Amino acid sequence: MPMEKKSPIYTILVGGAAGDGAKEAAINFGRLAAKHGYEFFLSVEYPSLIRGGHNYARVSISSKKVFCDSAELDAVVALNDETVEKHRSEIKKGGMIFLDSAEDAGKKGLINIPASAWVKEENLPRLFRASALLGAVCRYYNFDIVELNNIFKEIFGEKAGPNILLAKKGYEFLQSKNVQQVFLPRRKCAGKMVLDGNEAFSEGLVKAGLKNYFGYPMTPSSSILHYLAKKAKEYKLKVVQPENEISVINMALGASYAGSRTAIASTGGGFALMLEAMAFAGVAEIPIVVVDAQRASTSTGVPTRTGQGDLDFVRHLPGEYPRIVLAPGDADEAYLIAGAAMNLAWKFQSPAVVLLDKHLSESVSTVDLQTNKVKIENPKIAGNGAAYRRYAFSPDGVSALAFPGEKGKVVKISSYEHDEDGYICDGVENAKKMCEKRFAKTKGIVVERKKYDSIKIYGDKKAKNAVIFWGSVKGPMLEAMRAVKRPYKAVQIVWLEPFDTDRFLKEIKGVKKLVIAENNFTGQLAKLIREKTGVEIKNKILKYDSLPFDVRELAKKLDKIF
Amino acid sequence: MIDFSTKAKNTWCPGCTNFSILAAFKNALNDLAGEGYSKDNFVMVAGIGCHGKIPDYVDINSFMSLHGRDVASAEGIKAGNPNLTVVSFAGDGDAYAEGMEHLVHAAKRNANITLFVHNNQVFGLTTGQVTPTSPKGYRGRSTPFGSPEEPLNPLAVLLASGATFIARAWALDPDKLKEIMKRAVKHKGFSIVDIIQPCITFSDTRAHFKDKVFYLDQNWPTNDWSKAMQKIRENSDKVPLGVIYEINKPVFEEQL
Ligand SMILES: Cc1ncc(C[n+]2csc(CCOP(=O)(O)OP(=O)(O)O)c2C)c(N)n1
Numbered sequence: 001m002p003m004e005k006k007s008p009i010y011t012i013l014v015g016g017a018a019g020d021g022a023k024e025a026a027i028n029f030g031r032l033a034a035k036h037g038y039e040f041f042l043s044v045e046y047p048s049l050i051r052g053g054h055n056y057a058r059v060s061i062s063s064k065k066v067f068c069d070s071a072e073l074d075a076v077v078a079l080n081d082e083t084v085e086k087h088r089s090e091i092k093k094g095g096m097i098f099l100d101s102a103e104d105a106g107k108k109g110l111i112n113i114p115a116s117a118w119v120k121e122e123n124l125p126r127l128f129r130a131s132a133l134l135g136a137v138c139r140y141y142n143f144d145i146v147e148l149n150n151i152f153k154e155i156f157g158e159k160a161g162p163n164i165l166l167a168k169k170g171y172e173f174l175q176s177k178n179v180q181q182v183f184l185p186r187r188k189c190a191g192k193m194v195l196d197g198n199e200a201f202s203e204g205l206v207k208a209g210l211k212n213y214f215g216y217p218m219t220p221s222s223s224i225l226h227y228l229a230k231k232a233k234e235y236k237l238k239v240v241q242p243e244n245e246i247s248v249i250n251m252a253l254g255a256s257y258a259g260s261r262t263a264i265a266s267t268g269g270g271f272a273l274m275l276e277a278m279a280f281a282g283v284a285e286i287p288i289v290v291v292d293a294q295r296a297s298t299s300t301g302v303p304t305r306t307g308q309g310d311l312d313f314v315r316h317l318p319g320e321y322p323r324i325v326l327a328p329g330d331a332d333e334a335y336l337i338a339g340a341a342m343n344l345a346w347k348f349q350s351p352a353v354v355l356l357d358k359h360l361s362e363s364v365s366t367v368d369l370q371t372n373k374v375k376i377e378n379p380k381i382a383g384n385g386a387a388y389r390r391y392a393f394s395p396d397g398v399s400a401l402a403f404p405g406e407k408g409k410v411v412k413i414s415s416y417e418h419d420e421d422g423y424i425c426d427g428v429e430n431a432k433k434m435c436e437k438r439f440a441k442t443k444g445i446v447v448e449r450k451k452y453d454s455i456k457i458y459g460d461k462k463a464k465n466a467v468i469f470w471g472s473v474k475g476p477m478l479e480a481m482r483a484v485k486r487p488y489k490a491v492q493i494v495w496l497e498p499f500d501t502d503r504f505l506k507e508i509k510g511v512k513k514l515v516i517a518e519n520n521f522t523g524q525l526a527k528l529i530r531e532k533t534g535v536e537i538k539n540k541i542l543k544y545d546s547l548p549f550d551v552r553e554l555a556k557k558l559d560k561i562f
Numbered sequence: 563m564i565d566f567s568t569k570a571k572n573t574w575c576p577g578c579t580n581f582s583i584l585a586a587f588k589n590a591l592n593d594l595a596g597e598g599y600s601k602d603n604f605v606m607v608a609g610i611g612c613h614g615k616i617p618d619y620v621d622i623n624s625f626m627s628l629h630g631r632d633v634a635s636a637e638g639i640k641a642g643n644p645n646l647t648v649v650s651f652a653g654d655g656d657a658y659a660e661g662m663e664h665l666v667h668a669a670k671r672n673a674n675i676t677l678f679v680h681n682n683q684v685f686g687l688t689t690g691q692v693t694p695t696s697p698k699g700y701r702g703r704s705t706p707f708g709s710p711e712e713p714l715n716p717l718a719v720l721l722a723s724g725a726t727f728i729a730r731a732w733a734l735d736p737d738k739l740k741e742i743m744k745r746a747v748k749h750k751g752f753s754i755v756d757i758i759q760p761c762i763t764f765s766d767t768r769a770h771f772k773d774k775v776f777y778l779d780q781n782w783p784t785n786d787w788s789k790a791m792q793k794i795r796e797n798s799d800k801v802p803l804g805v806i807y808e809i810n811k812p813v814f815e816e817q818l
């Protein structure tokens with residue numbers, strides 16, 4: 001592992017019962033590392049319940065970009081004994097456990113911290129224990145406690161006092177015990193922004209002109225709703241939680257018709273409820289960004305885990321109209337893809353579907369949002385003069401947009417097949433021409449695709465082995481690259497529809513062994529590739545146990561095939 | 563008089579009572595335009611059914627939505643641009659069967675939209691099946707031996723849901739209908755007008771309703787919820803028409 005020496009990865013795991021604040025503590029550790037110039041990637045595992053259960057988050061930090069957290073732990077921060085029992089075997093040699101316990105620290109590799117006793121003394125809720133342990137970990141890695149306090153102040157403002165107090169206790173406790181520190185020097189670069197995939201996606205939507213967001217809660221799409229609701233005033237958004245997903249999409253289409261850039265998100269089940277209106281958007285040519293943030297398994301499934309089971313589904317929605325289906329692989333890409341989807345939707349007056357998944361949506365990392373790459377690109381807007389025709393034929397299939405409220409224009413849209421003015425029309429010739437008009441847009445979409453990375457290549461570009469993947473598999477795939485014996489070319493499909501067949505065939509030319517890796521049972525990307533290119537990929541690494549790929553496990557499987 | 567006519571060929575049955583609703587609406591539009599409402603700012607929304615073709619016959623902005631989803635569409639249009647005057651037309655199948663949930667919630671959140679329900683107690687366009695407002699025993703193609711279900715009282719549901727304007731009208735009295743429509747549009751908040759309408763092809767209730775409908779008297783207290791509920795639920799042989807309930811509450815879009 002050559003990279004490892006230059007930029008080692010440190011991983012800590014924070015675990016506890018639901019309601020103990022393990023995730024928040026882990027994110028704050030990530031933020032602390034970021035303030036010292038490090039990058040991090042954090043994933044969360046939690047059951048679908050509010051109290052109890054086993055929750056944990058794993059943070060991997062390094063001086064280089066981290067694409068996925070590692071399963072080899074340098075430290076475990078345990079808010080309960082169960083965390084120690086469950087993760088002891090994952091701790092590296094020389095690793096450390098920080099446990100909330102009043103017992104005297106005895107064993108090597110274990111530090112007991114009387115956090116429970118401290119919160120009791122201070123008459124504080126047990127949630128604050130996490131800050132005490134965080135203070136100790138801050139000391140352990142020789143991070144600056146002032147930066148940790150700053151983090152608390154940024155989050156809690158004037159109410160940060162108790163967190164700061166407990167962190168100090170933890171920090172000084174470790175100091176007093178003379179524990180050998182792991183010395184992580186402060187790096188001379190500005191602390192990066194910290195976001196999860198859904199937040200980065202939301203930021204991209206806003207940069208591309210989002211005005212209205214409608215959402216009905218369903219993990220893992222909910223945090224888009226939460227984030228935008230929190231930011232609504234600052235960003236001048238209207239954020240609404242309607243009665244169900246059917247209402248979500250129908251309201252959204254109304255807002256879009258009124259001229260407002262609109263997005264919606266759900267998860268498999270909720271997305272399924274929106275299909276009738278998706279076809280409506282297709283035939284009536286209403287711009288809208290629609291997200292399917294996938295969860296594991298089928299139906300209600302495993303709500304808080306990850307999967308990629310909906311690619312087939314979103315490619316085969318009711319009706320016929322040009323499809324746009326995009327899938328980012330990490331938070332930075334989620335930002336870009338949000339912008340791309342919004343601009344494509346408006347330029348081509350069509351739904352644009354984005355596939356996310358829990359591992360991407362909820363994992364938190366340092367990000368480098370490419371803000372200069374996302375802007376509001378102008379759609380074709382109708383001028384004044386001749387009577388307005390919403391569906392006027394034109395060679396590129398795109399009719400100029402106008403919005404209700406514009407003087408002298410009548411804007412009529414319809415879910416029925418319609419004529420150029422938007423009136424119901426069952427004419428035989430008209431049906432044919434309208435269908436062809438809508439599909440004429442495909443050409444423009446394909447030209448537009450050239451501006452984007454429809455397919456991304458990583459690793460050894462000349463390698464005889466190539467791995468193909470989409471979505472959040474990117475993270476484990478790029479990390480596995482550092483661990484495998486033989487190099488490979490990693491091929492990420494970002495544009496699933498319209499698929500970039502020429503580019504794909506070019507990229508796999510000369511490759512001896514092709515492997516596909518997906519988080520589903522049937523190899524849905526493999527099917528898509530076969531459909532579009534005739535290329536059949538026999539080597540499939542499919543994981544459908546609700547967890548993202550484990551880096552080491554993936555590397556081992558790749559070693560075996562190559 | 564503004565000419566709202568369009569190029570579309572009307573496809574309703576000859577003698578359909580929708581013609582009367584259409585005439586009342588055009589007249590209401592004309593009046594409202596005279597009173598300062600901008601024609602450009604009007605949006606007609608419609609569901610799917612015989613009623614749902616009405617936007618084709620009026621030369622203003624329109625959004626022909628899906629069956630049952632017109633209310634959600636209307637709320638979204640209003641949220642997208644609160645300066646628009648959004649009026650939705652639904653069938654009883656649309657509003658009270660397929661899309662009931664949207665109605666209840668639009669009333670609850672007091673979205674500033676207006677809904678006209680063409681309540682002909684039948685699925686017209688799909689050839690005469692039973693709807694939630696069809697009487698018990700109604701015989702249609704899906705209930706050849708008579709429907710076993712009691713009809714729904716939609717206005718009771720809407721009053722209970724928090725609607726701030728509730729009216730009932732009779733399709734065959736276009737002058738009064740026009741006045742009620744205008745009041746509904748002017749009402750700030752969620753307004754519904756349940757327009758009782760015979761379907762001359764599948765459920766010809768002209769004779770049935772003719773002597774039953776009557777207008778509430780001038781002094782009817784429109785701000786009394788209990789009285790309104792009582793009136794709406796009254797099990798008499800008469801069908802009261804007019805504005806039954808109207809109050810002011812903060813509207814949804816202004817609080818976003
Ligand atoms: C989702 C969906 N289900 C069913 C239909 C078929 N459909 C069209 S109109 C209609 C009923 C119309 O009844 P109503 O709303 O009362 O309108 P009317 O024709 O009586 O004016 C139905 C069931 C449809 N268009 N969409």
Ligand SMILES: [Mg+2]
Nearest residue numbers: 653654684686
């Ligand atoms: Mg009807």
